[in-house]
Amino acid sequence: MTESTATSPAADAGHSGLRAVVLCGGLNFEREVSLSSGTQVVEELARAGLDAEVRDADADLLPGLAASPADAVFIALHGATGEDGALRAVLDLAGVPYVGSPAAACRLAWDKPAAKSVVRASGATTPDWVALPHSTFRELGAGAVLDLMVARLGLPLIVKPASGGSALGVQKVSNVEELPAAMVSCFAYGDTVMVERYIDGVEVAISVVDLGEGPQALPAVEIAPASGVFDYTARYTPGLTEYHVPARVSPDVADRAAALAVQVHEELGLADLSRTDAIVSPDGEVHFLEVNVSPGLTETSMFPMAVEAAGFELGEVLARLLARRAGIVRR
Amino acid sequence: MKTSEIRALFSVVSRPEVVSLAGGMPAVTALPLDAVGSMIGDLVSGMGAQTLQYGSGQGDPRLRERICDVMALEGITDASPSEVVVTVGSQQGLDLVTRVFCDPDDVILAEGPSYVGALGVFQAAEARVRHIAMDDDGLIPEALEEALAECRANGDRVKFLYTVPNFHNPAGVTLSEPRRQAIMTIAERYDLLIVEDNPYGLLGFDHEPMRALRARDPHRVIYLGSFSKTFSPGLRVGWVLAPLAVREKLVLATEAQVLCPPSLTQYAVARYLDTQPWREQIKLFTELYRERRDATLESLASLMPAGTTWTRPDGGFYVWLKLPHGLDAKLMQPRAVNAHVAYVPGIGFYADGSGREYMRLSYCYPEPDQIREGVRRLARVIEAELDLHSTFDGVDTGAFRTARPAPGHEAEEMVGPANSDTYEDGRA
Numbered sequence: 018m019t020e021s022t023a024t025s026p027a028a029d030a031g032h033s034g035l036r037a038v039v040l041c042g043g044l045n046f047e048r049e050v051s052l053s054s055g056t057q058v059v060e061e062l063a064r065a066g067l068d069a070e071v072r073d074a075d076a077d078l079l080p081g082l083a084a085s086p087a088d089a090v091f092i093a094l095h096g097a098t099g100e101d102g103a104l105r106a107v108l109d110l111a112g113v114p115y116v117g118s119p120a121a122a123c124r125l126a127w128d129k130p131a132a133k134s135v136v137r138a139s140g141a142t143t144p145d146w147v148a149l150p151h152s153t154f155r156e157l158g159a160g161a162v163l164d165l166m167v168a169r170l171g172l173p174l175i176v177k178p179a180s181g182g183s184a185l186g187v188q189k190v191s192n193v194e195e196l197p198a199a200m201v202s203c204f205a206y207g208d209t210v211m212v213e214r215y216i217d218g219v220e221v222a223i224s225v226v227d228l229g230e231g232p233q234a235l236p237a238v239e240i241a242p243a244s245g246v247f248d249y250t251a252r253y254t255p256g257l258t259e260y261h262v263p264a265r266v267s268p269d270v271a272d273r274a275a276a277l278a279v280q281v282h283e284e285l286g287l288a289d290l291s292r293t294d295a296i297v298s299p300d301g302e303v304h305f306l307e308v309n310v311s312p313g314l315t316e317t318s319m320f321p322m323a324v325e326a327a328g329f330e331l332g333e334v335l336a337r338l339l340a341r342r343a344g345i346v347r348r
Numbered sequence: 349m350k351t352s353e354i355r356a357l358f359s360v361v362s363r364p365e366v367v368s369l370a371g372g373m374p375a376v377t378a379l380p381l382d383a384v385g386s387m388i389g390d391l392v393s394g395m396g397a398q399t400l401q402y403g404s405g406q407g408d409p410r411l412r413e414r415i416c417d418v419m420a421l422e423g424i425t426d427a428s429p430s431e432v433v434v435t436v437g438s439q440q441g442l443d444l445v446t447r448v449f450c451d452p453d454d455v456i457l458a459e460g461p462s463y464v465g466a467l468g469v470f471q472a473a474e475a476r477v478r479h480i481a482m483d484d485d486g487l488i489p490e491a492l493e494e495a496l497a498e499c500r501a502n503g504d505r506v507k508f509l510y511t512v513p514n515f516h517n518p519a520g521v522t523l524s525e526p527r528r529q530a531i532m533t534i535a536e537r538y539d540l541l542i543v544e545d546n547p548y549g550l551l552g553f554d555h556e557p558m559r560a561l562r563a564r565d566p567h568r569v570i571y572l573g574s575f576s577k578t579f580s581p582g583l584r585v586g587w588v589l590a591p592l593a594v595r596e597k598l599v600l601a602t603e604a605q606v607l608c609p610p611s612l613t614q615y616a617v618a619r620y621l622d623t624q625p626w627r628e629q630i631k632l633f634t635e636l637y638r639e640r641r642d643a644t645l646e647s648l649a650s651l652m653p654a655g656t657t658w659t660r661p662d663g664g665f666y667v668w669l670k671l672p673h674g675l676d677a678k679l680m681q682p683r684a685v686n687a688h689v690a691y692v693p694g695i696g697f698y699a700d701g702s703g704r705e706y707m708r709l710s711y712c713y714p715e716p717d718q719i720r721e722g723v724r725r726l727a728r729v730i731e732a733e734l735d736l737h738s739t740f741d742g743v744d745t746g747a748f749r750t751a752r753p754a755p756g757h758e759a760e761e762m763v764g765p766a767n768s769d770t771y772e773d774g775r776a
Contacts, residue, residue: 044366046682049359075363151736160743168749186682193748197740202676204736205683 035067037339038087040094040104042073046185046206047096050253054093054314057321058335061314062091065332067339074098082113088343090115091335092311095182100311101127109347116338118310119347122286126310127180130211132285136305139284141277143305144296145170148179148211151204163196170214176200179209182309184248189215213306218298220247221264223278224312224323225291228337232282232291234275235323239264255317262326266297274303281308289338292320361690367722369709370690372517372665374577378636383624384580384616391615403611405603406595407434407587411618415587418621419573422549423563427589433598434609438547438574438586440602442510443469445543445570445588448597449507450475455499457509459487461668461697461706463517463545466510470699475507477699484659486523487511489530496538508541508570513561515548515664518697518708522662525558532564540568547574547586550630552663553638567591575617577665578630583613637665643716644709647723653731658709665712668694670705672734674741677707680733689725 039062041055042048055071062069070087072078074094082090090113098104102123108115118126126132130148137143147166154162167174176199177187186206188199203210220240225232239261242251251258263271278293285308292312296304312320314331324331361368391399406412412429419427435441442465450456452474458466460479470477478499481491492509499506509531513523523531535542544561552558562571574586588598602609620626644667648658655672669691671677678693694706709726711719 044360044363044688046360046685048363052359151739155735155739159739160745160747163743163745164748193745196745197743201736201740202679205680205733206686 035336035339035343036086036088037062037067037069037091038082038089039069039071039091040074040078040099041071042075043094043096043098044074045096045098047182050313050315051093051095051099053253053316054095054318057314057316057318058091058093061321061330061332062335062339063332065330065336067332067336074104079107079111082111087113089339091339092117093314095311095313097127097180100182100309101180114342114345114347116335116342117289118285118287118291122288123310126285126287126291126308129177129179129307130209132281132308133305135284136281139280141280141305142302144175144214144216146211146213148209150209154200159197159200163200166212167193167196170212173215175213175215176203177211177213178203178206179211181206182313184252187248189246216296216298216304218296218304219264219266221266221274221295221297221303222319222323223274223293223295224320225278225282225287225293226324226334226338227282227289228334229341232279232287234278236263236326237266237271237274238262238319238322238326239266240319252313253315253317258317260319260322262322264297267301270297270301270303273301277303277305281305289342290320360685366685366688366690367714367718367725368690369711369714369719369722369726370692371713372710373713374581374665375633375636375712376580376582378632379580379629380624384620387619387623388612388616391612391619395615399612399615401611403608403614405608406599407432407609408611408614408618411585411614412587414618414621415573415589418550418578419560419562419571419589422546422557423559424571424589425563426566431589431592431595433588433590433595433602434614435586435588435602436606436609437576437581437584438545438572438588439465439469440605441572441586441588441598442466442543442545443472444598444601444605445508445572445590445594446470446473446475447601448594449541451505453505454507455504456507457492457495457499457540458699459511459516459519461518461694461703462510462699463512464692464696466545467697467699470510476504479698479700479702480509482516482519482521484521485527486513486516486521487527487531489527489534492531493534493538496534496540500538506538506540508543509535510543510545511561512545512548514546514558515551515661515666517548517664518666518692518694519668520659520661520664520666521668522552522558528559528561528564532561532568535565535568542569543572544569545572547572547577548664550578551634551637551665553634553641554662562589570594578633579617579620579626583616584610585613585617634663637663637712640711640714640716640719641667643719644711644723647720651723651727653727653734656730665710667709667711669707669709671707671730673705674737675730675733676704678704680729683732684726684729687725687729689722689729691726 039055039058041051043051059069102120106120133143173189173191186203190196190199221237223237224235240247241259281293282291292309294306321331324334412432415432416427446469450473454475456470456475456477458477459482481488549557562569571589658667658669678695692708694703
């Protein structure tokens with residue numbers, strides 16, 4: 018989507034005096050990224066004139082929020098708890114307002130195969146896939162099941178944990194001999210593995226933000242990792258990946274990518290902000306890969322790049338989102 | 349998995365929910381903290397003019413005298429304070445020695461596995477590391493001789509042997525007395541310089557400290573010492589004992605790096621050695637580590653699945669564990685972090701990418717109960733990984749029907765029950 022279709026947040030959105038809490042950290046593989054996102058959020062909010070307090074999602078969180086209630090919470094937690102809906106369900110129970118998608122929608126987006134099913138059913142394109150737990154391979158024989166997968170989905174394949182972010186555990190398998198080992202290392206991240214057809218093309222990330230006038234797509238970020246693979250290292254090591262904002266695609270493709278991201282946001286029932294990852298194949302088709310309900314907000318993350326490319330200030334956008342949610346308790 | 353991913357996994361380790369058998373942090377809370385605190389306070393209030401001032405590049409003379417007393421406990425009785433250079437931990441000492449001796453492409457011999465911090469220094473110097481095999485008695489002399497002969501035949505410039513002879517990090521083993529003699533004989537024969545890194549030598553559980561390699565040859569051995577394990581790693585005080593000609597170069601190098609080691613911490617160590625019962629404190633440390641070592645070995649013996657083996661250290665901080673056949677400690681790590689237990693994958697202790705089937709377990713920091721819980725979690729992780737391997741290891745991909753990449757096949761052409769709620773014939 019281009020700048021002309023996005024609505025700029027007002028310079029002064031009237032959020033001064035808001036008591037905000039930024040949640041980051043957590044107890045999973047993405048803790049480091051989350052701490053980095055949280056720091057960035059607090060700095061950006063400070064720039065927008067809003068003091069925010071950082072908290073970890075640990076045993077002190079609920080007593081802390083009860084003793085010193087926040088007007089709204091910003092969830093900069095990545096990975097399980099922060100993104101799978103669990104923490105949001107607890108915040109709902111506690112009557113704590115927060116920015117972002119509701120618990121049920123998060124649970125759906127967190128389950129990548131389930132999210133793909135919903136997105137495909139809504140008419141969008143997504144690479145073919147199959148998601149199976151370890152027990153299926155054990156019970157039916159891994160060789161027979163893998164053989165079927167390869168025969169059906171072809172090669173190369175993308176092997177990834179069925180949930181989780183930051184590309185941890187994601188592998189591209191080009192030769193069938195590599196597949197069993199890839200399955201073993203992927204299952205170390207979780208009990209269900211998703212195997213997806215590989216689509217060659219341009220990887221793009223489309224951020225969506227809803228500042229009160231419905232979800233709007235921000236300019237797509239094109240990802241060009243030097244190594245060719247956008248893995249964890251390529252994501253979080255400055256200089257290892259080239260980003261192009263807006264993506265170097267035709268206006269038609271850019272519009273369809275923007276439309277896809279908004280469609281995903283709406284179909285999954287997401288709120289406030291999300292980031293859809295997609296591949297543009299050489300024929301111009303935009304293939305949905307996955308959606309993130311708590312997009313990375315670190316210095317090398319794509320959501321902040323998109324916000325900047327749209328001509329917005331990240332701190333202003335985040336402050337607006339907080340101000341909109343302040344005082345609104347979800348049931 | 350790359351370094352940055354490992355760092356990501358490790359960011360969880362600091363949380364109290366996770367039992368960390370990963371870090372090698374000494375149990376500093378076992379120190380008499382009040383006494384150390386008032387001692388340091390006195391150093392500032394009573395001697396601020398010296399302790400808060402620049403000092404000598406070589407280090408405080410009084411501390412260097414006391415360092416000689418400490419080294420005497422391991423048989424080094426001929427050391428002169430003039431041969432001692434105080435460094436910011438022995439890590440800086442190793443860096444200085446490597447800078448002085450090594451050019452890019454030089455060869456350094458080191459045990460396999462070897463201390464990860466040393467490998468980092470050698471890599472920064474662009475030196476090549478050749479690992480020498482070890483067993484329960486430490487470095488194998490025959491393997492050392494074989495490596496030296498091969499290097500000589502290849503025309504490789506071998507600059508020194510880097511060794512941790514006591515309670516090795518990460519292997520936990522100690523170089524036996526006969527092997528010490530054999531290695532010195534080989535060094536003589538091949539005119540080999542030895543860098544002896546000895547941070548753990550005074551932390552033995554079962555016997556008196558062994559005689560250092562340096563005690564056997566003052567000209568062929570450069571000795572690295574540290575107060576990190578016997579007193580405090582936070583003070584960052586270590587040293588190098590080197591022949592005078594080398595010492596000169598080390599002092600020039602350290603002045604270029606840090607001007608002088610921190611005065612306050614040097615005075616703190618010297619005062620601690622002068623006024624506190626430091627030998628008794630070391631005994632207290634070793635009793636504490638012995639109890640933790642026992643908890644580790646007992647838990648491993650009762651919980652680890654068949655095919656897992658490990659070393660039995662009689663001092664120091666570490667157990668080196670070998671996983672059952674086919675398992676990879678690095679690939680298994682996400683599962684371990686999920687299970688809230690942390691270790692260091694063995695691959696980090698090799699310069700050549702080997703060691704995947706090993707891990708280092710540190711027992712120095714967690715309490716015995718935590719250690720038992722950590723080993724329990726680790727055993728479950730290994731069992732789950734074995735289960736996974738039993739599913740996938742026997743797969744014969746050669747028997748698969750032909751599969752080629754299928755570019756141009758659009759997703760819609762391949763909708764199937766596996767990934768859609770619509771059948772191919774259109775039924776819902």
